[in-house]
Amino acid sequence: MSGYMSGILAILAINIIFAYGIYLSVATGQLNLGGAGFQAVGAYAAAYLSATYGFPVFLTLLTGLLLSGVFGFAIALPILRTRGVYLVLATFAFAEVIAGALLNSETFGGAMGISVPGYVEWYVPVIIAAFVTLLVFYIMSTRFGLNMRAIHDDEEVSDLMGVPVRKVKVIAFSMGAALAGLSGGLYAHTFTFVEVQGFNAILSIYVLLYVLLGGTQTAWGPLAGATFFTLLPEALRDLLPSTKTFLVSLFGDAENVAPPDESWRFVILGVLTVLMMVFRPEGLITRPMLAHLRLRKPGARAAGGEVLE
Amino acid sequence: MLLVQQLVNSIMLGSVYVTVAVAFTLTIGILNFLNFTIPTLFMLAGMMGWALSYYGLPFGLSGPMPWPLALAVGVVLAILASLLVERFTFRYLKTRYGDSTEHAIPLVSSLGFLLILENLVRIGYGTEERRFVGPDADLTLNVGGLFIRVPQLISLFVTVLIVIFLTMLIRRTRIGRGLRAIAENPDAANILGVDTKRVVPVVFMLTGLLCGLAGALFAVNYGEVSPLMGEDIGTKAIAGMVIGGLGSIWGAVIGGLIVGVLELMTVHFFGADTVQVVVWGALLLTLIAYPSGLLGHNAIGKGKL
Amino acid sequence: MNAALPLLSVNAVSKSFGGLQVISDVSFDVERGSRIALIGPNGAGKTTIFNLISGVYTPDSGSISFDGADITAVPSRKRIGLGLARSFQNIRLMPHLSVVENIMLGQQSNATHLADMALPLLGRSRSRREAEDLLARMGLGTFPGDVVATLPYGIRKKIEVVRALAAKPKLLMLDEPAAGLNPAETASLRDFLITISETGTTILIVEHDMGLVRSLCEEAVVLNFGSKIYEGSTRHVQDDPQVLEAYLGSRHVKDHVVAGGEHA
Numbered sequence: 073m074s075g076y077m078s079g080i081l082a083i084l085a086i087n088i089i090f091a092y093g094i095y096l097s098v099a100t101g102q103l104n105l106g107g108a109g110f111q112a113v114g115a116y117a118a119a120y121l122s123a124t125y126g127f128p129v130f131l132t133l134l135t136g137l138l139l140s141g142v143f144g145f146a147i148a149l150p151i152l153r154t155r156g157v158y159l160v161l162a163t164f165a166f167a168e169v170i171a172g173a174l175l176n177s178e179t180f181g182g183a184m185g186i187s188v189p190g191y192v193e194w195y196v197p198v199i200i201a202a203f204v205t206l207l208v209f210y211i212m213s214t215r216f217g218l219n220m221r222a223i224h225d226d227e228e229v230s231d232l233m234g235v236p237v238r239k240v241k242v243i244a245f246s247m248g249a250a251l252a253g254l255s256g257g258l259y260a261h262t263f264t265f266v267e268v269q270g271f272n273a274i275l276s277i278y279v280l281l282y283v284l285l286g287g288t289q290t291a292w293g294p295l296a297g298a299t300f301f302t303l304l305p306e307a308l309r310d311l312l313p314s315t316k317t318f319l320v321s322l323f324g325d326a327e328n329v330a331p332p333d334e335s336w337r338f339v340i341l342g343v344l345t346v347l348m349m350v351f352r353p354e355g356l357i358t359r360p361m362l363a364h365l366r367l368r369k370p371g372a373r374a375a376g377g378e379v380l381e
Numbered sequence: 382m383l384l385v386q387q388l389v390n391s392i393m394l395g396s397v398y399v400t401v402a403v404a405f406t407l408t409i410g411i412l413n414f415l416n417f418t419i420p421t422l423f424m425l426a427g428m429m430g431w432a433l434s435y436y437g438l439p440f441g442l443s444g445p446m447p448w449p450l451a452l453a454v455g456v457v458l459a460i461l462a463s464l465l466v467e468r469f470t471f472r473y474l475k476t477r478y479g480d481s482t483e484h485a486i487p488l489v490s491s492l493g494f495l496l497i498l499e500n501l502v503r504i505g506y507g508t509e510e511r512r513f514v515g516p517d518a519d520l521t522l523n524v525g526g527l528f529i530r531v532p533q534l535i536s537l538f539v540t541v542l543i544v545i546f547l548t549m550l551i552r553r554t555r556i557g558r559g560l561r562a563i564a565e566n567p568d569a570a571n572i573l574g575v576d577t578k579r580v581v582p583v584v585f586m587l588t589g590l591l592c593g594l595a596g597a598l599f600a601v602n603y604g605e606v607s608p609l610m611g612e613d614i615g616t617k618a619i620a621g622m623v624i625g626g627l628g629s630i631w632g633a634v635i636g637g638l639i640v641g642v643l644e645l646m647t648v649h650f651f652g653a654d655t656v657q658v659v660v661w662g663a664l665l666l667t668l669i670a671y672p673s674g675l676l677g678h679n680a681i682g683k684g685k686l
Numbered sequence: 687m688n689a690a691l692p693l694l695s696v697n698a699v700s701k702s703f704g705g706l707q708v709i710s711d712v713s714f715d716v717e718r719g720s721r722i723a724l725i726g727p728n729g730a731g732k733t734t735i736f737n738l739i740s741g742v743y744t745p746d747s748g749s750i751s752f753d754g755a756d757i758t759a760v761p762s763r764k765r766i767g768l769g770l771a772r773s774f775q776n777i778r779l780m781p782h783l784s785v786v787e788n789i790m791l792g793q794q795s796n797a798t799h800l801a802d803m804a805l806p807l808l809g810r811s812r813s814r815r816e817a818e819d820l821l822a823r824m825g826l827g828t829f830p831g832d833v834v835a836t837l838p839y840g841i842r843k844k845i846e847v848v849r850a851l852a853a854k855p856k857l858l859m860l861d862e863p864a865a866g867l868n869p870a871e872t873a874s875l876r877d878f879l880i881t882i883s884e885t886g887t888t889i890l891i892v893e894h895d896m897g898l899v900r901s902l903c904e905e906a907v908v909l910n911f912g913s914k915i916y917e918g919s920t921r922h923v924q925d926d927p928q929v930l931e932a933y934l935g936s937r938h939v940k941d942h943v944v945a946g947g948e949h950a
Contacts, residue, residue, distance in 0.1 A: 103485050150669040156484065157415045158672055161623060165665040168616065172658035213806040215790070215813070218783070222791050225780035232740055234766040234795040234853070273612070277492050284489055289782050335500035342500070345493030346469050353486045359782060359833045 078194035082262045084302045085194075085201035086255050087282070091294035092208045093251030094283045099212070100244040101224035102152070103160045107252055107279040109167030112271035113140040114253025116174060118260040119186040129190045133257040140253020141246050148245040152238055167276050174268040185267030192261040200258065204251060209291045211247075220244050224288070274338075281341065285348050287355025296357050305337050312336055386527055387645050393533040395641020396540040397602070400595035401618035402625070402633035403544060404588045410628030411564045411584050413484070417491040418466050419592055420615025421498045422459040426596030427606040428502050430455035431513045439505070448515045452600065456593030463589030466494050467582050502608045510607040513600040536598040543591065544634055551630075556583055564628070616657070617644065620664040626677020635675060691754050693718045693857055693888050694770075699738060699748035708734050709912045711748070716857065721879070721889045723899040723920060726909035727932055732892045733775055735909070736861055739890075740772050741765050753856060767795040769856030773846040773863060775892070779834045785845055786830035789817035792852030817852060824848050824878065840871050847875075851882065858882065860891045864898050876902050896924075908932070 090111060097104040114136030121127040121135055143166075151162045174180050211217050219240045222230040231237050260266045278301070286297020348355070401423055408416040434451035437443040446454070470487035520531040551557040559580040562570035571577060599614070600606050621640040625632025640660060647659045667674060692715035701709040709731045716722050724732050737743045739750060741762030749758045752770055760768070771792070779788050790813050796802075807813050821827050826844060834842060847863055860879075864872045876898055883889055893899050899906060900920050908916035908923065910932035916923060923929055 103488070147669075151672075154672050156413070157409060157488075157627070158668055160415055160488065161619065162665060162668045165620075165661045165668065168661040169658055169665055172655070172661060176654050176658065210806065213808050214804055215794075215807055216803045218787055218790060218807060219794075219803075221783060221787075222780050225782055226778055228742070229774070229778045229780070230791075231763050232742070232766065232772065233791050233849075234763055235791070236763065277496070281489070281492065284485075333500075333504045335503045338496045338500040339504070342493040342496030346490050346497070349486050349490040349493065350469055353483065359784070360836055363831065363833070 080302070080306060082194040082197050084299060085197035086258050086262065087279070087298040087302045088201045088295060089197070089204050089258065090252055090255035090279050091282045091286070091298040092204055092291075093248045093253075093255060094279050095208065095288065095291070095294040096211075096220075096248030096251065097245045098280070098283050098288050099224055100220040100241050101227065102241060102245060103280065104163050104245070104248065105160050105276050105280055106147075106163030106165075106167035108271040108273065108275040109163070109170040110140045110144060110249045110252035111256035111259065111275070112167070112170050112174060112266075112268065113143055114256030115260040115266045115271070116180055116186070116256075116268075117253070118190075118257035119188045119266045120180060122188050122190040122261070123186050126189070129192055129196075129261055132190065132261070133254060136257035136260075137250045137254040140256070141250030143253075144249020145242065145246040147249075148242045152241045152245070164273070164276065167271070167273065171268050171271055174271075180268075183268070185265060188260045188264045188266065190261050191264050192258070194262070197258045197262055200254070204254070205291070205295060208294075212291045216240065216243075221289075278341070281345055285345065285355055287357040289354060289359045290357060290362060292362065293355050293357045297355070300356075301341070304340075308337055308340070384649075387649055388642065389527055389529060391642040391645040392638060393530070393537060393641075394645060395621075395638035396533075396537045397595055397599055397614065398617045398621050398640050399634050399637030400540050400543060400591050400598075401614055402621035402637040403547065403630055404591040404595075405618055405622045406625070406628055406630060406633040407547070407591075408584055408588055409622070410630075411560050412471070412487070412581065414470070414487045415491075416466070416588065417488065418463070418494045418498065419588060419618070420611030421495050422463055422589055422592035422611075423596040423599070423614055424606075424608060424611035425462055425498060425502065426452070426455040426459040426593035427513075427600040427610055428455075428506060428511075428608060429458050430597055430600050431511050431606045432506055434514070435511070448513075452515075452597040456590065456597055459593030459596065460586055460589030462498060463585045463592070464582060466491060467585035469494070471581050472578075499608060499611070506608070508608055510605050513604050513606050515601045515604065530602075532598075532602050536602055539594065539598060543594065544630060547587070547630060556580065560584065617641075617660055620660045622674075623664050624667050624674055626674025629674070629676040632674055632676035691751075692716055693753060694739065694890070695751045696735070696739065697749045697751070699735075699745045699750065701734060701738060701743060701746050707912055709738065709745075712909065712912070712914050713748075714907045714914060714917055716888060716890055718856075719883070719886060719888055720905065721883050721891070721903045723903040723906040724890060724892045724909065725894070725896075725899060725906055725923075726915075729911075730909040730932075731912040732909055733861060734912075736772060736859055736892065739859065740770065766853050766855070769854075770859070771850040771853040771855035771857070772859035773850045773861055775861040775865070777839075777842050777846055779842055779846055779849065781835040782833060784831050784833055785826065785837070786814060786817045786821065788834055788845060788849050789821060789852045790814065792849040793817065795853050820848060820852055824851075825874075840867055843867060844875070847878075851887075855887065857888045857890060860889065860893075862892055862894065864893055864895045872898055 090107065093110065094104050094107050117136040117139045118132035121132045122129070127135070147162060147166055151159050175183055180186060212220070219230065219235045222233070222235055223237055223240055227237055256271075282297035282301050283294045284297075286295070286300070287293030401419060404419050405416065408414045408419075430448070430452040433446045433454055434448045435445060437445045470490040516532065522529045522531060522534070551560055559570070559575040560583070562573060562575045563577060563580060567577065595614070596610075599610065617640045618637065621636035621638075622633050623636070624639055625634070625636025640663075643659060643663060644656050647656050651659075694716040695714075697713050699709060699712050700707070712731075712735065724735060726732055734743065738745050741757075741760065745758065749756055751757065752765075752768060755768075757765060757768065757770075780791065783791065787807075790807060793813055793816065805811060818827065818830050821830055824844070826841070826848060829837070834845065837845075843863060843866065847860060850858055850860070864875055867875060872895060879889060879891075879902060891899075891903065903920050905918060906916070906920045906923050907914060908926075908929050910928075915928040915932060916926050
């Protein structure tokens with residue numbers, strides 16, 4: 073496999089784990105706009121333990137996961153008393169505090185970042201991503217997952233039905249934070265370098281958009297969203313310059329066209345977001361859509377558990 | 382004396398945050414909507430003000446404009462952009478089930494607009510800081526040994542006027558009654574005969590106006606603009622709003638000033654690098670320990686019921 | 687518990703919102719195995735009474751006892767486990783869950799162990815089987831896997847009732863279950879409720895359809911402007927001068943009452 077392909081697979085796997093981390097809280101009706109902060113916790117924990125103490129990779133990953141989960145718990149427990157916009161603000165603020173603290177800390181290399189000695193091949197994140205995907209599908213199939221989705225739809229009625237709303241919200245949020253931390257640890261070991269500037273507000277926004285545009289009704293959504301938005305920039309890498317050349321050639325001179333600005337990718341993501349929110353706010357993949365697909369494939373009805381109805 | 386001078390400076394600095402914080406708190410208080418385009422509108426007014434006074438209209442449609450005209454056009458552009466955001470966040474919004482993700486749709490759309498507007502400005506004018514040549518920003522009054530820059534004094538004055546104007550608008554006018562009714566309960570407001578389709582755009586016009594003015598005043602005061610200028614101000618305005626209490630205009634005023642003081646005191650005692658941690662930390666602590674802030678009521682952001 | 691005591695008793699309960707007295711000093715009992723109607727003009731406070739009994743609101747004064755115990759201070763989440771389940775006036779099913787998942791949510795109060803949380807609800811799991819059986823018994827067995835949001839109104843209305851039943855409640859509280867149903871659907875709902883009642887479930891129902899009220903319930907409690915104005919047989923309810931006054935007079939004051947707001 074070429075270095076280019078394995079690089080894309082690794083980042084795809086990391087983004088999928090990251091997206092599932094955000095998904096667990098969004099599926100419970102809680103927007104998490106601090107993804108970069110939780111990922112940074114996992115990445116720096118892994119990088120620091122690996123660089124300073126030479127911990128083996130699995131141990132640094134585990135520490136990053138747990139530490140990020142603990143941070144998630146510490147944020148969620150007080151904040152989830154309130155609803156809606158408070159959590160958005162708190163998670164956003166958390167990410168900024170983490171970034172600011174790392175930037176000012178000499179222990180963690182400040183603006184210079186940390187080199188990570190423990191390198192993992194591309195298949196490590198891919199295998200872990202597959203495992204995480206199965207895990208999330210499993211969680212969503214349990215009564216706990218049912219409670220998560222119920223809270224997403226109607227918190228008050230969930231409470232009257234006997235769902236321990238706050239407990240479910242805190243646990244789901246913390247598990248999500250832990251997964252985001254895991255993705256950070258894998259990032260550190262795959263790219264063997266972390267710098268805090270990479271874990272910025274745009275990253276938090278980006279991953280939340282993956283999840284929402286993919287759709288939060290099923291665990292397929294984040295998978296689709298993360299895949300689409302990881303591969304989109306790769307596709308645009310060739311498409312954008314040729315589009316620009318084509319457009320310029322319509323007006324005559326096609327020689328020596330400067331490559332288009334990187335920022336166009338963000339503009340395209342922004343436009344997609346706004347259009348999706350207008351035309352299909354429930355995201356790309358919805359339950360009625362999946363049900364429809366199943367009906368069209370007669371043999372599939374006996375295959376999965378969900379369809380044995 | 383140095384500390385008093387610092388305090389005066391912080392109030393001047395805080396007044397920029399106040400205007401933007403009021404814009405945030407207005408949309409949250411009335412529409413329960415955290416509008417992430419607000420920092421972008423601020424940046425848009427400043428950057429377009431600079432671009433129009435430096436280059437003139439795009440595609441050579443006009444020569445460089447005089448700076449007051451350029452800034453005025455910048456403010457108008459911010460208002461227009463804000464109305465465009467309204468179209469796509471509230472006008473065409475389909476809420477069918479009223480679940481939690483649907484309540485987040487405007488917020489998510491506003492994140493989309495943030496990406497679009499900021500990156501279009503980057504594509505058009507690059508990412509560097511630009512020098513805005515306005516009036517003499519260093520014109521200074523000496524009041525009993527304290528130095529006060531005249532443009533800053535004017536900014537402070539404009540800010541105070543804006544806040545008083547807004548308070549009057551909300552308390553005394555028909556539009557204000559409509560706004561308050563929507564803030565209370567959108568469905569009931571409809572039943573009581575408030576035309577939400579006409580009142581909601583008013584919130585966005587005010588948002589655009591506030592951010593535009595703040596951006597223009599910032600350009601005049603600091604003489605520098607960049608596509609990134611909104612992020613820093615947005616941060617501090619959000620912190621100011623939270624400290625003051627979500628949905629409270631006077632809370633945003635007090636909160637914005639507190640953040641101004643907090644920032645310059647942090648710079649004074651710990652250095653500039655720690656400002657981000659201190660401001661966001663204050664925000665986070667307020668949210669955890671005292672979510673209703675200084676003047677807020679805890680009813681904002683509940684979603685429904 | 688003491689079988690002689692009424693299953694539910696509401697004792698001198700009052701509630702106000704922002705200075706507006708919505709419920710004033712209302713008392714009534716619901717005997718075990720009975721079917722009681724709670725009626726009154728729009729804005730009389732019927733839904734507020736439901737919200738007080740189910741714990742959405744806490745009364746300003748007075749107390750509520752259920753099955754022999756004072757539940758005034760019991761959190762809303764715990765009440766369904768005591769045997770108190772309700773439906774909602776405007777359908778409040780979870781729109782993105784399937785029919786059977788909504789029913790399984792109703793079984794929540796029976797799932798108290800960690801294992802109940804961690805076991806998948808797929809395929810032939812016990813919860814799912816029970817939920818599907820219940821649906822089949824109620825004549826809703828044809829579309830358990832459909833997402834609720836895609837189903838027609840009448841069916842969703844029925845699913846709400848079944849969801850409340852899934853908790854195996856002692857007291858089933860139904861808020862206008864027949865609103866928007868046609869006469870045939872209403873008749874089948876009545877038969878359905880009588881069947882449930884005969885298995886020992888007590889029913890407290892808010893309903894505007896007086897035909898249904900009379901054919902289903904023997905007794906009624908009538909509220910007007912948050913006060914109880916009648917309690918007794920449904921047969922004589924229309925002869926009561928106060929009730930007559932409340933309903934006939936209500937047309938003139940209807941606008942006032944709507945503006946005063948009955949909280950859903």
